[in-house]
Structure formats: C-alpha cells, structure tokens
Amino acid sequence: MISSSVLSRNRLIDKAEKFDLKRFVLETLTLLTTGLILYYFASTATENLVDQGIASGFGFLHQEAGYAIGETWITYSPSDTYARALLAGFLNTLYVTAIAIVFTTIIGTLIGIARASSHWLLSRLSAGYVEIFRNTPLLLQVMFWIALMRQLPSPRQAYNPVTGLFLTNRGIIHTVPVLNDYLYSLILAFIAGIVLATGYALWRRKRLYASGRSLPFITIVLPLIIVPPVLVWLLGSSSLEFEQPVLKGFNFVGGLTYSPEFLALVLGLVAYTSAFVAEIVRSGIQSVDAGQKDAARSLGLRGSLILRLVILPQALRVVVPPMTNQYVNIAKDSSLAVAIGYPDLVSVGNTAINQTGQAIEILFLMMIVYVGISASVALIMNRYNKRIALVEKP
C-alpha cells in the first residue's frame, strides 16, 4: 500500500515539473519576442539610414565639427573634431553639476535647519521657499532666470554695483587677481596650511581614540590654516595685481565672465534642488529621537558636542541615501541646458545630431555618459553611506 503522504509528494513533483515547462515556455517567449523586436528595429533602421544616405558607425567622431561652442574647459575651435566637441560638452556638464551640487548642499542644508528650527517666522519663511521652488517646474525657473539675465543692460550701460563687478546681458563679469608668482606662493602657502591642519586633525583623532584625551581643535586648526598665507603676505615684497574688465567695442575684455546661460542654469538647479534637499535635511533632523538629546545632556555633554556627536551622526544616516538621489538628479537635470543654449553634452550632441543625422550613435554616447555619471555618484555616496551607517554589534 502506498501511503497518502507519498502520493501527495508525487503529485507535488508532477506539479513542479509542469510548472517548469510553463516557465521554460514563458522564458523562451520573452527571449524570442525581445530578439525579434530588436532584430526588426535594427533591420528597418539600417534600411532607412541607407535610404536617407546617412552613414552609420562612429567614424563621424573624427570629422570636423564646424560649429563654435560658447564656453569650454579645453581649447576648442570649429575646426576640431566632433569627438573634441562632445568632450567639451561633457566637461561643461561635469562643471555645472559639480558647482550646483556644492551650492545646493550648502543652501539646502541651511534652509532645512531653518525649517526645523523653533523660530516661528524663520521656519515659516523657509517653508514658503520650499513650497514655491519645488512646486514649479525646473524648466520654467531656468527660462525665467535666462529671460532675467538677458534683460540686464548691454555692456555699454553695464550695471556696476561695486567696483570690479559688472552685470550685463552678456553675463556677469568681475575682476580677478593675475596669476603671478606672488599669487602662486599665496595659494601654495594656503594649501600647505590645509595639509598641516589635516595632519593635525588626523593625529588628534588617533590620539583621542587611543587615550581618550581630547586636544583642542579649532584653536589649533584655524591658525594652522591662516598663518602660512599671512606669513607670505607679511614677508613678501610684491602685492597682488588685478585684471580689470575693460569695455572694448561691444563687450568687456579681461576679468572673469560667467555667461547668462551658465548663471541661469546653475541658479535654477540650485534653487530647485535645494528645496528638496531642505526637506531631506529637515526630516533627518526631526528623525532623531528627542530622548537622544536628553540622554546626551544627562551624560553632561555640552550643547555643541551634543549636536556634533549625538544628533548629526544619527541625522546623517537618514539624510545620505536620499541625498544621493538628489545629486544624481542634478546631473540629469543639467541637461536642461539644451533649452537655453548652454553648451553641455546634450546641447553639443543635439547640434551634432542635426548636422550628421547620426542620432543613434550620439544618443547612445550620451546615454552611456549619463549612466556612468549616475553610477559614479551612487558609488561615491554608497561608500560614504557605509562609513556612517549604523554598525551593529556582531
């Protein structure tokens, strides 16, 4: 006699095998459909491209681009190749993203702290800021800023609020110190100071962890950073030279110029994203249990130490993962440059598409670059997150 349990087990095995067949069919179907769609697209695309006389492949990268790019970090002229044009655009994307990330973090954090503060008026005003800027489209904000920048007076009637600063419809121009030997030595001294201060801070922490004894921090670190440049200033014989922007013809020559497109893009990105960052920071601060503060106080910690050693480390754990998203968003949103004519990767690539017709290759390159940027930001932030994450006792 066969026991009932064996019977039911056999039935189960039967069922499992049938299930496998179903899965096999499903998987094969998925693979076939995807393959067929891709094959069909590829063959129609080749046919269409041949019909339209558009070359394919990445050979165009070595051809002459023939168009100018407003601002670049590498030397570029219209006679350079498409590859170099796209590289210039890529560097501009990185530049805008980096600048916007720095300012967004600072401003967003400040507003988030203000939003969480007990001060009624401050908290309400920052809430207003957050609601206004995150509930209107970024593109609208960027278009508003560019319209505003272009309404500034022409260079001849430049608005000159303080000496050395000119606001014009060609951008904002300001005086810069000339990079001579003296400025070099000042910068070197400053870097030396920072190296010394970092060294001290690391040594101090090591000692603190080893012996539990704390040495002063600010009173040593600040002088370490300030003294070397001051010494150079006192002992040095020459002084700084400044390069003044001078009006020549229709525009200014000399000084440092920020183009209206660059300013509008950065302003838009910072104002928009910092509203989201402020909410993240606020929720981070409010996520720390009030009991933590009381506990720290009962241990006899000072106010600043409570903030630094108890509140902030716990708030950071909540803040860092969503911040990663915001940083990736800044990189992605910087592509709105194409709407206002700032030469970022998408903008430069778009012109290249219009000239060569090789949309598939160029958009493929763009996608690779953005996937790369997003992945690197995520990688860096995940590393940082791992460092600050809660370490459970084994």
Add this chain to the structure above:
Amino acid sequence: MTALNVAPTDPVVMRAPPIERIGILRWLHKNLFNNWINTLITTALMVLLVILVPPLISWAFINSVWNSTDPQACVEAGGACWAVIAEKHRVMLFGFYPYAEQWRPFLAVVIYLGVLVITALPVFWNWRILLPLWVFGIITIITLMLGGVFGLPVIETAQWGGLPLTMIVFSGQVSVGMPLAVLLALGRRSEKLPILKTICIVVIETMRAIPPVTVLLIAAVIFPIFLPTGFDIDKMVRIVLALGFYFACLQAEVIRGGLQAVPVSQLEAGKSIGLSAWQINWLIVLPQAIRIVIPGLMNHIIQAFKNSTLVIIVGLFDILNATSASVADPQWISYFTEAYLFVALVYFSGAYSLSKYSKYLEKKFKVVSHQ
C-alpha cells in the same frame, strides 16, 4: 475581592491635551524672542521684510496695470504689467490653435478638470462609474480637439498647444506609465523567470540613469528611424509614449519598494487557500504594496506633471513654450516676469493640490494595526 469586580467598559480613549491658551505677548516671546539668538534672527528678518515687502506690494498692486492693450500704460505706471496676461492669455493658454476654434480646447480643459476631480473623490471609486467616465472623457476631449465630425474643422495635433497639450502630456504619461510600472516591478521581482528579470533590471536601471531630455530626443529623432517608411506615428503620441515609459521605469522602483514591504506570510496565506500566482499578486500583494508607497507614487506623479514642460525641447507648444513665444513680442518683452509668474501659478496650483491630495490619501489609507 469584590472591589476588583469592575464592569467592562469601552477602552479608555486618550483625549488630546487641552489647548494651551496664551496671550499674544506670551506667544511672541515663546516663538520669536525666547533667547538672544532667536531675538537676533527675528530682528534681522523683520528688517529684511520691511525693506522687501513694501516695494513688492507697490509693484504688484499699487503701481500695476491690470488691463490695457497698450504697453505704454505699463511703462508710465512703473509697476507690474498684469495687462500682458490679459493681452496674451489666448496664446498662452491655447498656443497656435486657430483663434475662432479656441472654445473647443477651453471646453476640453473644463471636461478634463471635471473628470479629474470626480476621479479624485473616493466616493466615485467604482469601475462602473470611472471606466465609462474616462471613456466618455477621452472620446469627447479628442473629438473636440481633433474635430472632423459634427461639422467641426479638423485641427492637426501639430497645432495643439497651451494648457490642453500640457494636460494631455501629463495624463497620457501617467495612464501609459502606471500599468507598465506595475508590470516592470513584478517582472523585476520574478525570481523564477531569470531572463525576464534581467531584461527588466537593465531597462529600469538604464532609464533611471538618463535624463528625460535624452528620452524625448530618442522619441523625436530616433524612433522614426526604427519604423518602416510610410508608417508614421504622430510626434505628440510618440512623445507621450516615451515620457510614459520613462515615468513607468521610475515608478516601477517605488512599487517594487512596496512589494518588498508586504510580509511573505501574506503570500503564503494566499497560497494556502489555493490562489494562483496572478490572483495572489492582484488581490493580496499589490493592493497592500500600493497603499504603503502612496507618497512615493504621488511624488513621481507630481514630477510627471512638472516634466510635461520638457516637451518644448522637441518643439511642442505647451503652456510654457506658448508663453515664452508670446513674450518674445518686442512690445511686451520687458514684462516676461508677469507672464512667467502666471504660468508658475498654474503649475504651482496643480503641483500643490496634488501634494495635498497625496497627504489626504496617505492619511485615508494609513494601515491601522488592530490589536
């Protein structure tokens, strides 16, 4: 022992603490002047407000011009020129839709808002009401906009613009994207189908990493290359589909988060009463998952609403593009602030009400744990 014999009563309901009644001076002290730092902040903010607010009020209300066909009146008044909105509102709201026919998009917007409000109210959450409503709404709106029947002249989608275009792009991407997002999320979770899972992961992660602008360029420039010659999909439709697909990939991750939060015991309970895999997903897992992630879902819907402005990059005339085109008029060019503020107000009211609605849904569907 009789003293403990207490009759069972209703569970004790905790009452809210009494409202603290404090005078205005006490309130001021507590919220604005409770220590020297806050006193300093209050003073600084007050000074700032006194400097900024009066000029703003006189610009916006006192010296402003509300109705004039002549920009010269604005120049003389020196304040805000709201007249630019009165003068240009037809272009801003309806783009280059033929002037005489603009009652059609107007009616379409009214019907659209009506359908949207009815859909948002939980009282009407019933397929027997919503399905016919949406079918009626979509057919009426398309008939009104496109024309060709009942003696209405045909208006090509290339001429559609302004607010109706914004609303079509927004609802289009959400209604295309939501079902797709659920499928992508389920696909990514299907451990038993590794090929399907891999495809879903690759698609979702790639789309999440790239900017929506590149997605639009793909829809506008590359997609036609992939189609056989003579077979052409309308540009607006292509763009709505592409944005919908992008939306779906972002939303899929939110839904996946919800799916992961549903306890395995729920799945097992479904299996134990003999439900099939699809029944378990549709009847048990998904309803709970969606409920958990309402805030995340609504965030992406608000984002989709704001992203509808991106269509101007591929040359569609939504409300933003129509506005910047109308303030390009050299006579009115210096009053772009007022025009953009108007568009900002339109978007703000949309996005803000959606976020308030999200809060309401969250509260309504908050899972109350029963002891």
